[in-house]
Amino acid sequence: MNEHSNLQGSQSAEEIIALDKRHVWHPYTQHGVEVEPPVIARAKGASLFDADGREILDMISSWWTCTHGHAHPKINAALARQADTLEHIMFAGFTHAPAVNLAKALSDLLPDDLNRVFFTDDGSTAVETAIKVAYKSWVNRGQTRRTLVAFDGGYHGDTLGAMSVGRSSQMFGAFKDLMCDVRVVPYPATFEGDDAVEEREAGALSALEALLADHKQDIAALIIEPMMQGAAGLRMCRPSFLKRMVAMARAANVLVIFDEVATGFGRTGKLFAMEHADVTPDIVCLSKGLTGGYMALAATVVRDRLFDIFLGHDFDRALPHGHSFTGNPLACAVALASLGLFEEEQTMARITQINARHRTVLDVLAARPDVMRPRTLGSALAFDFGNDTQYQSDASLKLRAWYLANGLNIRPIGSTVYLMPPYCITDDELARAYATMIEGMDRLASGSL
Template sequence: MPIADLVTRDLRVLWHPCTQMRDHETLPPVPIDRGDGAWLVAADGRRYLDAISSWWVNLFGHGRAEIADAIREQLARLEHVMLAGFTHEPAVALAEALVRITPDGLSRVFYTDNGASAVEVALKMSFHYWRNVGEPERTRFVCLEGSYHGETLGALGVTDVALYREVYDPLIARPLLAPSPAPEPGEDPLAAAARAADALERLLAAHAGTIAAVIVEPLVQCAAGMRIHDRAFLARLRAACDRHRVHLIADEIATGFGRTGTLFACEQAAIRPDFMCLSKGLTGGFLPLAAVLTTEDVYAAFYADWATRRAFLHSHSYTGNPLACAAARATIELCERTPLGAEVARIGGWLESAFAPLASHPHVANLRRLGAIVAFDLVADRATGTPFPWQERRGLAVHRAAMASGVLLRPIGQVVYAMPPYVVTGDEIALIAAAARRGVEAATRVSCRPPAGSEPTRPADADPSGLEV
């Protein structure tokens, strides 16, 4: 199949996610033929180093044999059966494994298909729990400034990224917003954690008895631009939730499975949330699957005679799909077989030294790292930290230049980051850093004008940060 044909056919019928389709007039989608470890191989033979793990899902490389084999083996037995009224080995074994590897006290597993739907399940379960235990006035949710928990209407109700939320605002529930614990430029991380925790305490007190849950992305607000906060915030958050009898929902969809240096970010603060949402890396990047883990206390509040109408009547057709569960079991086996902490520390060290020289670049600010995640801000003026006007799409210029160097980087607005699969080598990380530098240089060398016909519809000073390229 000629490559040009595939792109033409694609543009005739497909509508791509998170994309202004008109961009494809100048930047057509790249036809990928196969994956090979940390690399994506295009139909024309070009290779792209997947420095962002394909939207943070891939853990152990594309085409990883152990996961592919587990899916193949399962496929020969059973592709799918509804999980209401039926069960199967992959769903049970995966749930057992998840209970074993997550913080003690998370003992019940509910499956969904993707991150946003897992978040919705946690929100619905929390809300419904309070009704079931006789506190129906607890109906509100608290999320953090810059929070991102997915893009379905329910998940947008606890998401604070204007780019995704604004248009749909009339349709979306209004959360209570607490300040982000990520430090402002120059602020001490511990001071920022304390500031945010104090504000959260005040918010919980001011709305006492009306809040169902606080939802948090532990340690890193990824979609907000890899905003890292101190673990001290999480410990204070857990204590505040306990004091105010409010659920804590840990959205580990992006941070789970080692990215921050421990299997789950919550471990670094030794906290156990009331709900933990997992997806993305759960299947090693092979198949869509998500899980919500919760406590026996929550489960018990729903366990009653049918006529009490306490049951959690939420379902998706593909809940607990056997192929996805088999992929997840194989992924967890890989996590357990690999000295994951040491691997991530090694990758983190490589990222840190490869990216360090960029810190002095006149258009780079706030170089930061946690675990196997590294990020920096592209700035117009380093001294003041002023970003470029968002309409200029400098992040897109970084993406283009990096792709031309054979590296897939996809900045979040003007935040350039890497979150590679764990099979990446030190030499490959050097390639990623070199591509990032080339990207920064290409993006800041020229005056970037917004493409003709894309007149801004927002005020120039409002930066709708998000996955905009």
């Protein structure tokens, strides 16, 4: 055991790669063709550094998790303090200050009576919890509602229920026979200069209205990524659509779940995307930026009146659900430190500045014949190129490899290039990223990638 524990820090990059090839199964990876990944030795601010000391700007925030930057000293200190006190305790039958204080902090930040927090490990489990809460709330009311409503292109995670409501995301065809009953309605994605958005919104709302009219007694809940679909290629909608959609669900007595795993904690320019439309769901799912990108933690937050449906004298009314690392004290302490930085470092103002910089480059992108549907929201910038929307299209893989070789962690999704940097990124770093991103598009257009 000691031999293995002493390896870290003394291994060469070649030794790490050899062990990786022999033992590791990476996510969303076809190992039959995947090239050797870089070995990341450390990170700081908006930058990653490989084993040779080469800098790579983390322009997608390590799958949208890193908020205030890598290795932030105040988050580091919070983690170290908590590790000296309590690293973990089961959360059934016990409680502790980090989890209680984080639940209170989230409740204070969220609108209305979103006050009851169920902690899990990641976005998938947050969504899975939300689906189970929605379904069992109807069982506790003496009704059986088995149908869920989701939106075309939505992605909500990789557990079975989460896959079911993300079935249109191209990821889960192999598992379709295992999925629960989900009805999918159109998503009216929009972009800068979009003249047809109202027509698409009308079509989507009409489809939802018909579905609610025909099946409202069977529908347990509706789920959506508010304002921006992540894995579909940062497809964005308007606040007015979100507001009307929620009103329709409310009128039909259907629960509304907001998946804010990717959109929460400032990504869209508001602390939570729901603020753009001034609407409150019955359930919200949070993860990714919750801990500033440090640790696995998620929260499913429900309204008081929904929580009350589970109260009683028999366990049959309770939620039979949990995880070994629910409410982990280390993760909760880190999340509290990250939340504190939003005010201390005026993070929302930083996001406004990033968005202003994004808007200056939108005009440059829009003028290119190979760029379609340029769009930005908060810290996110995206545009489409070509028509191959497969998750790992040939062009996207070539761009990803070229960007990485030239110091950028940019991971195109099919025919979409996007940036979603940590909020600590500087103007100079953004300028470097924009220039390199555009050079990559030039090379793709000329066939020199």
